[in-house]
Amino acid sequence: MSDCLKRPIAVSLGDPAGVGPEVIARAWEQRAAHNMPLFVAIGDAAAIEQVWDGPTARITDMDAACVAFQSALPVWHLGDAGPITSGIPSPAGAGSALLALETAIGLTRTGASSALVTGPVSKHALQGIGYTHPGQTEFIAERCGVSAHNAVMMLAGPSLRVVPLTIHIALSEVPERLTTELIIARARVVARGLVRDFGIEHPRLAVAGLNPHAGESGRLGDEEMRVIQPAIDQLRDEGLSIDGPLAADAMFSPAIRTQYDALLCAYHDQALAPFKALHFHDGVNLTLGLPIIRTSPDHGTAFNIAGQGIADPLPTISAIRMAAKLADAREQSLANSR
Secondary structure (H helix, E strand, O other): OOOOOOOEEEEEEOOOOOHHHHHHHHHHOOOOOOOOEEEEEEHHHHHHHHOOOEEEEOOOOOOHHOOOOOOOEEEOOOOOOOOOOOEEOOOOHHHHHHHHHHHHHHHHHHOOOOEEEEEEOOOOHOOOOOOOOOOHHHHHHHHOOOHHOOOEEEOOOOEEEEEEEEOOHHHHHHHHHOOHHHHHHHHHHHHHHHHHHHHOOOEEEEEEEOOOOHHEEEEEEOHHHHHHHHHHHHHHHHHEEEEEEOOHHHHHOHHHHHHOOOOEEEEHHHHHHHHHHOOOOEEEEEEEEOOOOOEEEOOOOOOOOOOOOOOOOOHHHHHHHHHHHHHHHHHHHHHOOO
């Protein structure tokens, strides 16, 4: 279980009306079964206490987390968010989620915590209080002084890592937004992240084609020849081990995907559909290119089941465990570079 010699992981609650508070609490509840690392919930303690009858310990010093963790869930309490009704988002709840995120980022950036795990938020509720970022990733990148263009989303599970090169845009926009420059920039970030955060000395990457059968030499589309291949050629010239463009319908077969450390895909569903088929419950969303470790469970607020005690804590457990693993790898990488 937790190691008191290591800094705790900061876990922001997300929207207090969503499933975040209960799955974080149940992750602590299952700490022995999953050999959980030391972590602290960041947010309104009342949001947890409303949906869970287990013990909590309100702390104001991360050094107190280790002792508390043995018998109670440590909570960095940020004040009363007001009345919370599970399943019903509110402006006050969105404000509480944003404060929890901001605080957790600060604790991690200053080194008080070893990594950041973000609970699910409602983008709609956040936008209602003036939040202008597309998601949490862009907000975290800004607070860390990193361009959103250099913060790369990866989905990682026990047997597969995928990176969508374009993310939350309409499918019709993908051919225009998928550029040679984008592929090069994101592949560089992924390669560095695999070295620094996963301890993979010589990463092997593959890039999926955009069109069926990777375009069939231009017969089914020319993006592979015009956009993707030039990026691969330049990356190879830089010394990166990278293949493609590969036909996406074959790339995820066991014989092919196991040859690579990460698969770069043209658009959101090309990456996430096969990934979730394999790792729906234990897949983790993480951000490469940041000066801090950041992971997140790969699900949303699930307002429809919030407060019912049926939300699966395994994605949150996986996100916390992976955050600890990545933090250890980065620390080792930094030690080796000194």
